[in-house]
Amino acid sequence: MTDHSRRDFLRISGLAATALAAKTPVSGATAAGNAVPSNSSAGAGSIQIWVTDDAHKLAPGAPLKWAPAAGPAGESAIVLDPGKKFQEILGFGAAFTDAACYTFNRLEPSAREKLFHQLFHPSEMGMNVCRTCIGASDYSTKIYSFDEGDPDPELQRFSIDHDKEYILPMLREARQANPDLFLFSSPWSPPGWMKSNNSMLGGNIQRRSFAPYANYFVKFLQSYEAERVPIQAVTIQNEVDTDQDGRMPACTWPEEYEADFVRQQLGPKFQKNGVKTKIWIIDHNYNLWGRAIAELETPGVAQYTNGIAWHGYVGKLEWIDRVRDAFPNAEMYWTEGGPDYTDPNYAKEWALWSTTFSGILRHWCRSITAWNFALDETGHPNIGPFNCGGLVTVDSRSRDISYSGQFHAFAQYSKFIKRGAHRFDSQDKGGDISHVGFENPDGRRVLVLTNAGGSKQCKIELGDRQTLVSLSGNSVSTLVW
Numbered sequence: 001m002t003d004h005s006r007r008d009f010l011r012i013s014g015l016a017a018t019a020l021a022a023k024t025p026v027s028g029a030t031a032a033g034n035a036v037p038s039n040s041s042a043g044a045g046s047i048q049i050w051v052t053d054d055a056h057k058l059a060p061g062a063p064l065k066w067a068p069a070a071g072p073a074g075e076s077a078i079v080l081d082p083g084k085k086f087q088e089i090l091g092f093g094a095a096f097t098d099a100a101c102y103t104f105n106r107l108e109p110s111a112r113e114k115l116f117h118q119l120f121h122p123s124e125m126g127m128n129v130c131r132t133c134i135g136a137s138d139y140s141t142k143i144y145s146f147d148e149g150d151p152d153p154e155l156q157r158f159s160i161d162h163d164k165e166y167i168l169p170m171l172r173e174a175r176q177a178n179p180d181l182f183l184f185s186s187p188w189s190p191p192g193w194m195k196s197n198n199s200m201l202g203g204n205i206q207r208r209s210f211a212p213y214a215n216y217f218v219k220f221l222q223s224y225e226a227e228r229v230p231i232q233a234v235t236i237q238n239e240v241d242t243d244q245d246g247r248m249p250a251c252t253w254p255e256e257y258e259a260d261f262v263r264q265q266l267g268p269k270f271q272k273n274g275v276k277t278k279i280w281i282i283d284h285n286y287n288l289w290g291r292a293i294a295e296l297e298t299p300g301v302a303q304y305t306n307g308i309a310w311h312g313y314v315g316k317l318e319w320i321d322r323v324r325d326a327f328p329n330a331e332m333y334w335t336e337g338g339p340d341y342t343d344p345n346y347a348k349e350w351a352l353w354s355t356t357f358s359g360i361l362r363h364w365c366r367s368i369t370a371w372n373f374a375l376d377e378t379g380h381p382n383i384g385p386f387n388c389g390g391l392v393t394v395d396s397r398s399r400d401i402s403y404s405g406q407f408h409a410f411a412q413y414s415k416f417i418k419r420g421a422h423r424f425d426s427q428d429k430g431g432d433i434s435h436v437g438f439e440n441p442d443g444r445r446v447l448v449l450t451n452a453g454g455s456k457q458c459k460i461e462l463g464d465r466q467t468l469v470s471l472s473g474n475s476v477s478t479l480v481w
Contacts, residue, residue, distance in 0.1 A: 046481065047467060050412065052350050053475035058411045064479070066465040076430035077459040077466070080447065082439055084425035087332070087364050089438065090182060092414035093130035094370040094391045095336070096171060099139035099381040103374040103394050105166035107401075112173070115392070115401060119373075120177035125414045128180050129367040131335060132171065132231070134187035134220055136200065137238065138248040138384025139372050143200055145191040146220060152193065153212045160223045171229045180419065184233035184369075185224075186283055186309075186335070188249035190216070195251060202246030205237075205253055207260075214265035218273050233278035235309050235335070236261060240284055241291075248384035255291050259298040267304025280307035283335055286315030292323045296330065309335040310365065312356070320363045332364045338371030339404045341379040341389030349405030350412075354450040354476040357413060358436040361423060368413075370406060412476045416446045433458050433471070447479040 047064040094100075104112055118124050135145040147158045160168075175181045189200040190213050197203035205213070217234060224231055237253050244250040253261075258281060266279060281301075282292050292308050295301055306329055310320060320332055337356070339346050360368055375382070375390035382388070391410070393402045420441040428435060434450035449458060451471040458469045460479070471477060 048480045049469070050416075050478045050480075051472070051475060052408045052412055052477075053472040054348070055472075057408055058415070061477075064467045064469065066462070066467055066481075069461060069464050069466045077461045078431065078433060078435050078447075078449070079427045079429055080437055080460065080462045081425040081427075082437070082445060082462075085422040085439065086425070087366050087423055089361075089417055089419065089421040089423065090333070090367040091127070091129040091419050092368050092410055092417075093127040093182075094338075094373040095131040095133070095139075096167065096174070096183075097131075097133055097137055097139040097372050098141055098167060099137075099375060100373040100390065101167040101170040102141055102381055103376060103390070104170050107394060107399055111399065111401070116174055116177045120174050120181065122178060122180070125411050126178065126418075127410070127414050128178055128419065129182045129184070129333075129369055130174070130373075131369050132167070132183055132185045134185050134217075134234070135189065135191075136249045136383070137188040138244075138386065139375070139381065139388065140249075140383055141381045143249060143383060145189065145200060147191045147216065148193075148200075150193065152191075155212060155215055155219060158216065158219050158223075160220065160227070164227070168224070168227050168229055172227075175229070182232045182367075183229070184235065184278075184280065184309075184333075184335070185220070185231050186235040186238045187251075188238045189251045197246075199246075200249045200251075202243035202250055203252070204243065205251055205257060205261075207257065210261050210265045214261070214269040217266060218269055218275060221275055221277055222273075231277055233280055233307065235280045235283035236266070238283050238336075239311065240282060241288065242284075244384070255294060256298075259295045259301050262295075262304050263298065263300030267300075270304070278307055279305040280309040280333060280335075281305055283309040283311070285311050285313050286317060286319045289315070289319040289322045292330075293326045296323075296327050302327075307331045307333060309333050311336045312360070313337075317359050317363045320365070324364045331366055334360045334365045334368045336369065336371050338391070339389045339406050340387050341375070341377070341393070342387050343389075345405065346389055347403065347405055348474070350408040350476050351450055351452040351474045353406045353409035354412060354448065355434045355452055357409060358434040358448060358450055361436045368410075370410070409476060412448055412478045416448075416478050416480055418442075421446070431458060445481055449477045449479070451475050451477075 045066045049061040050058050051061050119127050136143045144162050192199045194209035195203040221231055236258050240253040243252045282288050370391055372390045374392050374394050376396040379388055391407050417438050418440045421438040424437045424439055426435050426437045437447045439445050454473045456471055460467050
């Protein structure tokens with residue numbers, strides 16, 4: 001994250017998402033227990049709807065019906081074209097930081113089992129693309145790596161013992177709730193001895209450390225695999241272009257360093273050791289779109305990666321399109337963003353977050369992964385300078401669980417949009433509703449409508465059919481048919 005506030009990030013993201021346009025197509029809380037009907041039970045002309053607003057949280061509404069289109073086509077309507085498809089969806093989730101896992105671990109087992117069922121089970125929210133930290137982030141109980149101390153280029157001291165206490169057990173428990181959990185892992189800093197300042201706080205990576213650091217990644221992945229927690233992807237560095245002024249675990253990576261590390265060390269080392277884990281680069285803001293293109297253009301890099309990880313704190317969403325235009329096969333993933341627990345609207349920002357999510361998905365991202373899954377009421381544990389809140393809050397004294405507006409926004413997406421879905425084209429003709437549509441692998445279609453303003457009606461057009469949806473103010477509505 002950067003010194004730019006998360007409020008600025010949400011405001012900019014929300015504004016950008018209101019004017020999104022699709023580009024080149026590709027071929028080819030707590031009420032989360034409401035079952036999604038199959039096509040056969042819903043009927044050919046029936047549309048199921050779930051709503052989150054000031055009075056409801058993921059509540060089923062009265063089914064809608066398709067009717068013959070009436071009035072001028074495309075006038076003040078959202079026009080759907082499921083025949084024009086875009087990126088395939090991997091899923092949704094949040095980060096199992098050290099702080100989040102510590103917070104989860106403090107719950108009574110029965111309370112945690114209930115919460116994990118709600119968060120991860122495919123019949124509930126079904127969250128399935130989640131992040132872990134390779135060593136300490138700013139949201140940790142302490143500063144640590146897996147090989148801290150004097151230089152140890154042979155990694156004889158390497159150990160993941162820290163993670164065995166509560167991180168690995170929480171990951172196993174989450175995967176038990178959802179066996180299709182996709183985990184990607186990010187370092188905030190290499191061990192201090194690999195860096196210019198001999199510290200995990202700030203500083204930059206050294207070229208002489210590339211070979212041992214590639215081995216460090218391999219050892220991490222092999223050690224996690226041995227603990228029955230395979231990792232499906234890694235990023236090279238969280239937020240490659242900032243050292244956060246030495247206030248937290250962080251590390252700068254010049255552009256050519258990241259490219260050379262991938263093509264000369266990490267990629268070949270994965271290949272040699274039979275590691276199937278994917279490699280994603282950048283893991284920071286939209287304003288690094290030029291760097292992403294330059295790295296993918298560097299000879300040898302594309303042999304090992306076509307994945308770009310994005311944060312939304314700086315820049316414009318549509319800049320992702322510049323990378324996609326240059327590299328049509330590049331895969332985009334959105335890997336960090338969370339609420340501010342000091343914001344008085346922390347628990348009510350579902351429409352603001354949903355507007356952000358719609359924009360992210362309309363700009364080629366295959367997944368959305370929020371920041372901390374769970375923190376306490378003061379945004380702790382936290383060894384860094386930022387005021388982040390969790391997707392959920394676990395009170396440090398009572399252990400009561402409460403939910404953020406971001407949580408309620410996620411529920412309107414992750415419960416209904418399944419892995420393997422494709423986004424399809426939707427265009428707003430004369431309105432101001434954020435929207436994004438998907439076709440699931442089973443043929444069901446999903447449309448998410450976000451109304452950040454006052455109550456209004458919205459016409460949806462699909463070929464020669466239409467339906468009229470009543471949208472309450474500050475609401476998110478998910479339609480399934």
